[in-house]
Amino acid sequence: MTHRRFDWPDLLFGGFLIAVAAITFAATWKLASGTAANMGPGYMPRAIALALLGFGLFFAGRGLVRGHAGIPRVLARPILGVGASVAAFALLIETAGLAAASLAAILIAAFASRESRFFEVILFGLFITAAAVLLFVKALALPVSIWPW
Amino acid sequence: MELFDNLLLGLSTALQFNNLVYCLIGVVIGTAIGVLPGIGPIPTVALLLPFTFGLEPASALIMLAGIFYGAQYGGSTTAILVNVPGETSSVVTCLDGHEMAKQGRAGPALAIAAISSFFAGTVATVVIAVLSLPLAALALKFTAVEYFSLLVLGLFAAVILAHGSVAKSLAMVFLGLLIGTVGIDVNSGVSRMTFGIPALADGLDFVPVAMGMFGLAEIIANLERPETRQVVSQKLRDLVPSWTDLKAAFPAMLRGTAIGSALGVLPGGGAALPPFTAYALEKKLARDPSRFGKGAIEGVAAPEAANNAGAQTSFIPLLTLGIPANALMALMIGALMMQGIQPGPQVMTEQPALVWGVIASMWTGNLMLLIINLPLVGLWVSMLKIPYRLLFPAIVLFCCIGTYGISNSVFNVWLMLGCAVVGYFFIKVGVEPAPLLLGLVLGPQLEENFRRAMQLSDGDPSVFFTHPISAVLLAIVAALLLAMLSPAVLRKRKEALAE
Numbered sequence: 172m173t174h175r176r177f178d179w180p181d182l183l184f185g186g187f188l189i190a191v192a193a194i195t196f197a198a199t200w201k202l203a204s205g206t207a208a209n210m211g212p213g214y215m216p217r218a219i220a221l222a223l224l225g226f227g228l229f230f231a232g233r234g235l236v237r238g239h240a241g242i243p244r245v246l247a248r249p250i251l252g253v254g255a256s257v258a259a260f261a262l263l264i265e266t267a268g269l270a271a272a273s274l275a276a277i278l279i280a281a282f283a284s285r286e287s288r289f290f291e292v293i294l295f296g297l298f299i300t301a302a303a304v305l306l307f308v309k310a311l312a313l314p315v316s317i318w319p320w
Numbered sequence: 321m322e323l324f325d326n327l328l329l330g331l332s333t334a335l336q337f338n339n340l341v342y343c344l345i346g347v348v349i350g351t352a353i354g355v356l357p358g359i360g361p362i363p364t365v366a367l368l369l370p371f372t373f374g375l376e377p378a379s380a381l382i383m384l385a386g387i388f389y390g391a392q393y394g395g396s397t398t399a400i401l402v403n404v405p406g407e408t409s410s411v412v413t414c415l416d417g418h419e420m421a422k423q424g425r426a427g428p429a430l431a432i433a434a435i436s437s438f439f440a441g442t443v444a445t446v447v448i449a450v451l452s453l454p455l456a457a458l459a460l461k462f463t464a465v466e467y468f469s470l471l472v473l474g475l476f477a478a479v480i481l482a483h484g485s486v487a488k489s490l491a492m493v494f495l496g497l498l499i500g501t502v503g504i505d506v507n508s509g510v511s512r513m514t515f516g517i518p519a520l521a522d523g524l525d526f527v528p529v530a531m532g533m534f535g536l537a538e539i540i541a542n543l544e545r546p547e548t549r550q551v552v553s554q555k556l557r558d559l560v561p562s563w564t565d566l567k568a569a570f571p572a573m574l575r576g577t578a579i580g581s582a583l584g585v586l587p588g589g590g591a592a593l594p595p596f597t598a599y600a601l602e603k604k605l606a607r608d609p610s611r612f613g614k615g616a617i618e619g620v621a622a623p624e625a626a627n628n629a630g631a632q633t634s635f636i637p638l639l640t641l642g643i644p645a646n647a648l649m650a651l652m653i654g655a656l657m658m659q660g661i662q663p664g665p666q667v668m669t670e671q672p673a674l675v676w677g678v679i680a681s682m683w684t685g686n687l688m689l690l691i692i693n694l695p696l697v698g699l700w701v702s703m704l705k706i707p708y709r710l711l712f713p714a715i716v717l718f719c720c721i722g723t724y725g726i727s728n729s730v731f732n733v734w735l736m737l738g739c740a741v742v743g744y745f746f747i748k749v750g751v752e753p754a755p756l757l758l759g760l761v762l763g764p765q766l767e768e769n770f771r772r773a774m775q776l777s778d779g780d781p782s783v784f785f786t787h788p789i790s791a792v793l794l795a796i797v798a799a800l801l802l803a804m805l806s807p808a809v810l811r812k813r814k815e816a817l818a819e
Contacts, residue, residue, distance in 0.1 A: 180749035187745070188491055195498060198513045208779030212505035212512050215767050219498045226491035242748050249543035250744055253536055253716055254737060260720040261733040273717055280713035283543055287709050299714050303721060311371050313725050 178234040179242045185231025188223045195220035252283025267319045269308060273300040326676045327449055333677030334684050339379050343685045346383035350390020351692060354410075355398050355700045359715055361391040362757075363535030365651045366527045367722040369658065377659040378674045382681040384655055388648055389441065389631045389682065393689045396433045396624055397700055401426060409627040412599045416612060416619030423615050428561040432569050432617055433624045434693050435561075440577040440625035441686035444632035447581045448639070448679050452668065455640040459665030464772035465783055467664075469790040469797075471766045474643040476797045477586060479755050486804050489755045492746075496759020499524050501767065519731035526654055526760050528732045530647075531719045532739025533746070533753040539712050540740065541747045569621035572602050576622035580629030585636050586645070594630035595623035632682055639675050641665055643762070647754040650761040 195216055205211030256279040263272035277296035281287040307313040333339060353364050365384050372380035395410035400417035413433065420429040462470065479489040502513045503523030514520040561569075579601065580594040602622045603612045612619050634645040635652075642663035644650040656663045661671065668675050693700070723736045746753050777783035785791050 180751075183745075184488065184491075184749045184751055187749075188495070191495065191498070195513065198515065202510060202512060203508075206779055207774050207781070208777075210507075210771050210774065212508045212510040215770075216498065216501045216512055219494055219501065222494045223491065223498060226487070226494065229487070230491070244544070245748060246544045249540045250741070253540050253543075254741065256713070256716050257536070257720055257733060257737040257740070260717070260724075261730050261737070264720075264724055264733070265730055269721070273721070276717045276720055277713045280716045281709070283540070284709045284712065286707070291710070292713075295710050296713070299717060303717060307721055307725065311725075313721070314728060315724070 176239075178237040178240040180234070180240055181230045181237065182234030183242070185227045185229070185234055188227030189231065190227075192220040192224035192227060195223075248285070249283045252280055256280035256283070264315065268316045269304055270300055270317050271319065273303045322453065323449060326453075326672065327680060329673060330449075330676030330678075330680030333378055333673050334382065334680035339382050339677065339681065340684065342375070342379045342383040343386050343681050344688055346386020347390035347393075347685050347689050348692060350387040350392075351394035351397075351689065351700060352703065353387070354391035354394020354396075355703055356394075356706075356711065359711075360534065360538070361388050362648055362651065363531050363538075363715075363719065364391075365648060365655075366530040366535070367718055369527055369651065369655055370722060370726040372655060373658055377656070377661060377671070378677040380655055380659060381652065381674065381678045382685075384652060385635070385678055385682065386685045389628060389685065390689060392627050392631050393434065393437055393693050394700065396437070396627075397430065397693065397697060398704065400429045400433060400620070401701055402704060409595055409631070410623075412595045412623040413620060415599070416614070416616050419613065419615035420617070420620065425615065428565050428617070429620050430697055431561045431694060432565060432621050434690055436569065436573045436576065436621045436625040437628040438686050438690045439573055440580055440629035441632055441689075442683060443577045444581050444584070444629040445679060445683045445686075447629075447633055448636055448682075449676075451585070451633075451636055452640050452675070452679070455636065456665050456668040459641050460669070462665065462789070463787075464769045464776065465787045466789045466793070468766065468769040468773050469784055469787075469793040470641060471643060471762055471769065473793045473797050474637065474641075474645075475755075475758060475762060475766075476800060478644075478646065478758055480800050480804055485751075488751045492751060492753065492755040493759040496756035496761075497763040497766065498759075499529075499756075500760045500763020506768070507771065517731070519729055523764070524735070524760065525726060525732055526651070526757065527726050528723045528736035529739045529760060530651060530757055531723055532736040532741075533743030533756070534647075535719050536716065536736065536740035537743030537747055537753070539715060540744050542708070543712065565617050569617050572598075572618035572622040573625045575601060575605075576625030577629045579622075580626030580631075581633045583626070584630030584633030584645070594626035598622040598626035628686075635678070635682075638663070639678070640668060642667065642765075644758060647757040650758050653761050 199213045199216045199220075202213030202216075203211030204213050204217065256276045259279050260272045260276040263275055274296050277299055278292060281292040281296075304317055308315060308317055334343070349364065349368075350361065353359050353361060365387055368384065368387070372383065375383070392409055396413045396417065399410040399413040400421050403414050403418040417429045417433065420426065475493050476490075479493055480486055500523070502520055504511045504514075504521050511521055576598040579598045583594040583597060599619060599622060602618045603609050606612065606616070606618065634649060637643050637645050638649045638652055642653070642665060644653050653663045656667070661667060661674075719736065720733055723732045724730065726732055743753055773783060774781070784794060
């Protein structure tokens with residue numbers, strides 16, 4: 172990282188907590204607080220969010236003051252590959268069945284690594300798909316359709 | 321003797337044929353994931369949770385427990401042969417174990433590691449059996465007030481004793497507590513923070529959260545590092561250690577077991593703390609400390625004994641009080657709840673066969689581990705030849721299927737994906753995700769007990785200080801927090817965790 176003026180890990184984590192607290196306040200503002208003796212549904216979430224807000228401000232403040240810590244390098248390929256793989260599985264599982272979803276998940280996940288080899292991945296994907304179908308549907312009786320039809 | 325009756329009851333459960341089979345499945349899977357770096361026991365247990373639904377509660381817990389302590393065995397195999405700790409608990413074993421392997425003594429190192437683990441596991445089983453009764457009896461006197469204070473103590477102690485920044489870990493506990501409140505409020509029937517998503521009405525499932533943050537986020541981070549693995553290629557002969565080895569290792573084994581048993585009970589002390597402490601102690605006690613790091617057999621025996629004893633005694637707070645000592649025990653709580661058993665002190669009296677069966681199964685499991693690890697060590701080592709580029713897509717897929725399988729819900733798969741991204745963010749900013757999982761699992765109980773206590777006291781928070789047991793528990797929390805603020809302790813802790 173070039174910007175080492177702040178303690179980036181602290182600053183980002185603090186910002187994250189503040190955002191979570193803000194979302195919580197926004198999502199629960201309609202819920203009743205009640206009293207301590209008879210708490211409403213909004214009491215606990217808001218109490219916890221308040222604590223998170225405190226932590227968030229503390230870390231963010233410390234991150235602004237302390238400085239000189241970068242974030243380890245972020246590579247786009249692993250997170251995009253794994254993310255797309257899970258997303259493909261989620262999109263395919265109910266419509267196209269387990270076999271297609273599994274194969275797609277394996278093939279797309281392989282993109283996450285630079286070391287993957289084309290033919291090896293296809294063979295391996297077919298093998299694992301078959302294994303997954305046998306293990307989860309036949310042996311463990313997971314109620315899911317194997318094929319799209 | 322009540323103790324013997326209980327152990328006999330436990331053995332009769334653990335020795336049932338199907339429970340033996342589930343125990344074997346558990347320890348084999350555990351050893352496998354222990355050997356393979358890049359996948360730990362937490363995502364594995366989370367992955368298998370949905371499939372334990374149809375099992376009897378005892379079988380389910382026996383299998384899941386087997387995965388946990390099996391992973392400790394497997395982790396030490398790779399630590400010795402490859403210098404890659406399969407699990408955090410076996411980091412210390414690398415120091416002397418791998419050095420022994422380089423000197424051509426891989427056989428004795430593996431054997432001593434396995435024997436120490438077995439010995440510690442056996443002793444820890446007895447420790448659990450002895451300690452469980454009085455603790456459970458004490459816990460039965462607890463009301464909502466004491467239970468709330470106990471949960472607070474459990475959460476705080478877990479955070480303070482675990483590694484990483486205390487303030488950040490505390491923030492993570494609160495984050496976990498917050499997402500634990502998502503769903504329909506049991507008291508008023510109003511939905512909270514569900515954002516209109518019906519799948520959230522029952523609350524956030526912790527399995528997708530655990531798999532996303534521990535399984536997938538780890539994979540993404542692993543992929544950014546170049547893969548380096550060098551197996552010490554030598555014939556594994558002379559697995560039987562010599563008398564001098566055994567004589568040198570035995571006292572270290574005893575001390576390691578004692579340390580592990582004691583530290584394992586403490587919240588947060590589950591995996592990393594016992595082996596580090598045991599290693600440090602051996603180094604201090606040794607006549608010639610310079611041998612350590614150069615293949616001292618005590619440096620293998622003590623931490624191996626400690627991590628196995630610790631792994632097992634960390635079940636004590638879970639079984640007797642219903643509070644988890646670490647993230648993995650939190651998953652065990654989840655397994656109990658999926659079986660319709662409310663974790664807590666009453667489990668001990670209401671489900672004696674379950675509790676004692678699980679305890680006794682640890683002994684049968686350790687025996688199995690000794691057999692599947694020593695003669696079959698070559699098989700496990702050959703598993704290391706599976707390259708990570710093939711391993712990780714399979715893990716990603718199994719996480720997807722497992723998450724989907726909990727309740728055939730696509731929403732859970734998306735939730736896992738979201739948690740993976742957040743978990744990756746946590747890794748990048750250097751925050752441990754384990755406290756979040758503890759908060760998430762304990763959150764509902766904490767809120768329920770807090771509410772009940774406040775109702776009883778008419779909204780007066782001083783009730784937590786006027787009940788004696790509760791006051792003591794909270795005093796310990798305060799003492800721990802104050803101790804953390806003192807610079808001397810802070811430095812000591814840093815040293816202990818960095819060593």
